[in-house]
Amino acid sequence: MNDYVRDGAEIYRRSFATIRAEADLTGLPDGVARTAVRMIHSCGMVDLVADLAYSPGVVDAARAALLAGAPVLCDTRMVAAGVTRARLPADNPVICTLSDSRVPGLAHQLATTRTAAAVDLWRDRLDGAVVAVGNAPTALFRLLELVESGAGRPAAVIGVPVGFIGAAESKRALAEHPSRLEHLVVHGRRGGSAMAAAAVNAIASEDE
């Protein structure tokens, strides 16, 4: 049978060493570099760095918010499932409102997707939160609308929705938004729930 590495810690160590050897992390602030390493780990692609864009303070802002107990607001259950609870510094709530019973009615009323309607239910917890959007461009667009309407200002937004319709546009809208939210995005079509969760996990703890 195959001889393979069975030691979890050793697998992590070798994985991160490979990523650091192959990825061009030049010029990234330390916290962003650590976050990029974990995002690369989640997708297997070292060239992800080329599409990375961020505000310089995003990791510090997100980390400070988590230390202060901020919730992590996730667009999908997959993102929420991917956040490693043991890495969170303050037993932070990890929230996905997509399964809330009000969502279908709200989506109908707002004439939008369920994922975007679910973002409307973040209103009470948006201010100072860490937001992780890994799937739905409409969730990211709706988030920006809420911020514009004065519903609150998240401490940081991980914006990595994936796909072909609206994903690239929504990430550009976040990166260029006049509200100058602290943000981390992967421009273009790539992204995903695993990448969003990996970014949160990297920010949540400095342990590799």
Added chain:
Amino acid sequence: MNDYVRDGAEIYRRSFATIRAEADLTGLPDGVARTAVRMIHSCGMVDLVADLAYSPGVVDAARAALLAGAPVLCDTRMVAAGVTRARLPADNPVICTLSDSRVPGLAHQLATTRTAAAVDLWRDRLDGAVVAVGNAPTALFRLLELVESGAGRPAAVIGVPVGFIGAAESKRALAEHPSRLEHLVVHGRRGGSAMAAAAVNAIASEDE
């Protein structure tokens, strides 16, 4: 504010049309092509097809198993969270044993990762199951060991673990395994929980 498509069904339609226009699906059996489209949708990369490998009967075998009520065995909670329950044809159980209280002890005893140890807890349900591995190469290696030891034979294996240490090797081991399991893999480093769940969702229902 940004003008963006808010109609979920329309977003799906345009996304799948874009994928079918850009991806080279030539030569793929119909079921595999439909599955590839959803896997591409989950990661934003039409060139994924180049790394796809499969046994010709994999989609039919997995679909028949699901229709007969087979469980979906997932290596991580993210894969399980990504399987759309409403698409499953027989209210199939979606099982992830990673949080089982026996896993840490078993991992220690077997001197392996927790994810691989969790696969050991599939024994009773392995025969005829649909397996979806989206994260851990060690889970896929362990699965092959169980099959070799006569613990049961899954109806089909979606093998798309992601990463730098063991991922490519584990997928090659599945594709070339002497047991000739029905399989679908993405060779190389790419893969992930979202891709594994997307494959299951494609196979579970013919609705796009």
